[in-house]
Amino acid sequence: MYIPKHFEEPRIDVMQTLIRDYPLATLVASSASGLNANHIPLHWVEEGGSPYGSLRGHIARSNPLWTDSDPQTEVLAVFQAENAYISPSWYATKHQAGKVVPTWNYVVVHAYGTLRLIDDPIWIRQQLESMTQEFEAGLPEPWSVADAPADFTERLITQIIGIEISVSRLQGKWKVSQNQPPENQNSVIEALRESGQSAMASLVADAAKP
16 A cells, blocks of 8 residues: 555554444455455454454355465455545635645555454354444443344354454555645634534544644
């Protein structure tokens, strides 16, 4: 991923927070027929001895990733958070020289590692319970795997395969108007808030802090 220095986010904890907050990943792997991309929620977990942790999830047993992946080949999981179109009309300097163009702000993390496929119903159940517990936390009436009939759950578990990615490196790109002068950052923040995009406005504001 191309990352100009002013857009680079090197802090591991910040990147891991994005992964936890936006767990739906685009998982890209090499297959016999070329690149294969799947959209899969991945649960980040700490892993002893690794500063990057692991990503765990599951796929349908009928997914070609189960039979057509090379365990020796690196895979890429892409996690994307807020994104927004930035109009040149939002820049305060537009009225001075007019030398402004549209762009797109976004926040993204790339996680690289090796993929392990796990055909173990005990592991899969534990993964489902752990992921569900995290995603259901904060809901008024959290659902758990045990709430479903046991025979129903056991049948579904036989139809899926567990996946685990031991993360070897992370790349973070926060493209949130850091390359703009303060007057443009302030006007972009105001325009984003007025257009109902408060999350991106907050990201621009955080990046603009000294």
